[in-house]
Ligand SMILES: Cc1cc2nc3c(=O)[nH]c(=O)nc-3n(C[C@H](O)[C@H](O)[C@H](O)COP(=O)(O)OP(=O)(O)OC[C@H]3O[C@@H](n4cnc5c(N)ncnc54)[C@H](O)[C@@H]3O)c2cc1C
């Protein structure tokens with residue numbers, strides 16, 4: 021059957037996330053962006069919503085079951101509040117979810133209970149590399165087997181909370197395949213840049229370059245153990261998350277500009293009464309819906325273990341990047357000169373909007 | 386039910402069967418009828434009629450016994466409109482013009498279905514289960530009233546002596562008007578649904594739809610249009626001069642209320658049919674994209690999915706973008722029809738699906754012709770025809786602009802007066 025109704029449980033979660041997004045994240049977003057700083061309390065509060073905890077079974081200390089659909093619903097809703105805040109709150113998932121999906125029993129037991137037990141703690145992952153044609157399936161960071169260890173070499177970019185991270189899940193190229201390796205903070209040869217990444221947006225999210233020089237990773241710390249794992253599923257989960265957050269940001273921009281257009285007068289009428297504005301709004305709403313459904317479908321397929329889930333996730337993420345750029349650009353346009361001024365959030369969302377073309381790896385469902 | 390994207394069995398079955406129909410009965414004739422405008426595809430019509438009868442219903446309209454019992458008996462969630470959308474998409478993948486030549490009532494029956502009483506449904510819709518293929522059509526548009534259908538000039542006046550409506554006016558662009566009205570040996574008696582005003586001073590509130598039986602005196606098909614595409618589908622101009630129809634053929638209330646309830650109910654037809662028209666657009670677009678991929682594969686061009694855009698060739702990007710458009714448009718159709726099936730108000734989703742499908746099918750078919758170059762432009766293949774066929778999707782059943790207006794009004798909470 022086709023059905024588009026979230027379950028009651030999902031709806032309750034979405035409502036709770038929405039409250040947090042609207043009452044906490046959104047009001048703090050501008051200051052956080054200007055001051056390059058997210059209040060710790062704000063992140064903790066988001067963590068307490070329990071998105072990650074609810075995706076981990078009781079046997080590993082959580083209280084639920086992971087579902088990509090639920091993840092997509094929750095991420096969209098949170099990103100509706102603020103993207104940087106969302107990525108900060110969910111950073112530990114970048115480490116924990118791949119372990120849940122593909123980790124060895126030992127890895128699950130070692131890390132999952134620890135991560136979900138207490139307050140938000142700095143576990144993160146490093147996928148992105150600093151190259152214009154960065155390709156998650158063609159990593160320049162390498163892993164080579166030497167005896168009992170893998171040796172990692174390379175440089176990772178945009179790694180959230182790398183400074184002070186307990187452990188980083190590092191993705192590297194092993195014989196032409198992307199594989200993840202658990203790298204503890206104490207690992208020799210691991211260095212995190214002093215300076216934070218300076219990007220077009222996401223100022224509030226502390227991100228760093230991470231260098232790996234002959235970092236030794238015991239075979240047991242390869243994700244999934246010696247046998248490794250299926251990277252496609254992890255990548256698909258990241259792409260779905262990227263699409264879901266893009267939908268959230270786009271929806272924020274759409275709603276804000278629509279409300280503005282209903283208030284703003286020009287030439288004796290509300291500007292929303294002008295077709296030039298109204299048609300933009302109609303198209304924004306339509307394109308948001310299109311990508312939302314594509315994202316849900318990809319998430320559902322992933323949950324079902326469908327063969328084409330990876331491809332669907334790729335399409336959703338690719339479409340989301342275009343959609344988010346278009347929608348956020350128009351939101352700024354609808355506010356006119358005021359959209360360009362940093363008193364309104366739309367310019368920030370437009371800067372976010374372009375990012376979805378390269379943010380895969382910063383969130384996961 | 387939780388969020389789910391599993392196509393129900395009846396839909397996958399229909400898609401399977403109709404793919405064969407499209408390949409065997411439609412595609413081989415596509416070019417012929419494109420080049421022999423106004424010839425009627427009798428073989429196809431008769432085949433489809435008996436095939437549909439054999440499958441248990443000779444109409445694509447939702448199963449209807451006049452009292453909706455079938456739906457109640459069913460324990461599972463209803464999928465009537467979703468199934469129709471899938472059928473229309475599959476047929477339009479074959480040939481969207483020939484889909485219009487499908488007997489079974491089309492938009493005319495849809496109007497009776499959504500605006501008529503239970504008695505009227507039985508009376509007017511049962512004919513589609515008869516021995517002969519039968520058509521019905523919808524007549525709203527006039528030369529001076531297209532998008533703005535409040536400008537309709539056709540009048541219906543009640544002759545109290547005979548208790549008949551007397552209708553005068555001229556309708557244009559009636560899809561299937563000829564097959565619905567003209568009495569052909571091979572066809573059962575069809576009808577046209579004519580929109581007219583019973584009280585011009587009441588503007589929209591005075592508009593009603595009337596079932597005018599095929600062959601009614603005073604009614605005449607005066608012209609068959611020559612078109613850019615969907616040439617196999619007849620597009621008729623019909624004049625009505627003192628045409629008399631029985632009192633009970635009016636759909637909706639015979640008196641004019643102050644409010645717009647009557648008009649709104651009639652317009653609700655569009656909430657049901659817009660996603661279906663959108664589905665036909667998706668079908669043509671899929672035909673074109675499938676064809677492109679086939680030709681690219683024949684020529685050794687591979688589409689590398691999953692790699693960054695920066696590394697993709699221009700053709701790869703185009704194909705991937707088209708897939709995104711096509712898939713998401715289809716999901717919007719499914720959502721809008723799913724809402725209709727579940728009796729959720731879907732005016733917004735219905736119009737959004739039409740906006741999206743209108744965009745998507747014009748863009749995709751145009752892009753496919755471009756990418757295929759001389760092969761695309763040549764009449765040796767069907768790509769150029771699909772581009773001509775697809776364009777109509779963005780015009781009828783509310784132009785792209787009109788559907789944008791509907792969407793905008795819905796999201797802004799504006800009336801027609803506030804945003805026109
Ligand atoms: C960085 C910057 C520098 C500037 N420098 C100067 C300067 O030096 N001197 C100066 O005088 N001004 C200056 N401006 C102001 C600028 O010219 C105005 O912002 C611009 O004219 C738009 O007006 P607005 O911002 O009030 O938008 P609005 O007029 O409120 O427009 C909002 C939206 O409605 C649309 N809209 C408005 N009317 C209609 C209509 N009839 N039909 C369809 N759509 C409509 C607009 O296109 C826009 O998308 C500057 C603005 C900025 C941001």
Ligand SMILES: Cc1cc2nc3c(=O)[nH]c(=O)nc-3n(C[C@H](O)[C@H](O)[C@H](O)COP(=O)(O)OP(=O)(O)OC[C@H]3O[C@@H](n4cnc5c(N)ncnc54)[C@H](O)[C@@H]3O)c2cc1C
Nearest residue numbers: 523524525526531532533558559560780781782784786805
């Ligand atoms: C092949 C074919 C089959 C058809 N089948 C049927 C049928 O079966 N029954 C039937 O009743 N009709 C049918 N139609 C008619 C069709 O529904 C109309 O053509 C359509 O509604 C547009 O009306 P119009 O052609 O008069 O264009 P117009 O209304 O004159 O529109 C011209 C342009 O102006 C735009 N426009 C109009 N109003 C606005 C507005 N308020 N804001 C912004 N832009 C606006 C339109 O979008 C369009 O781009 C058919 C048409 C064709 C071509």
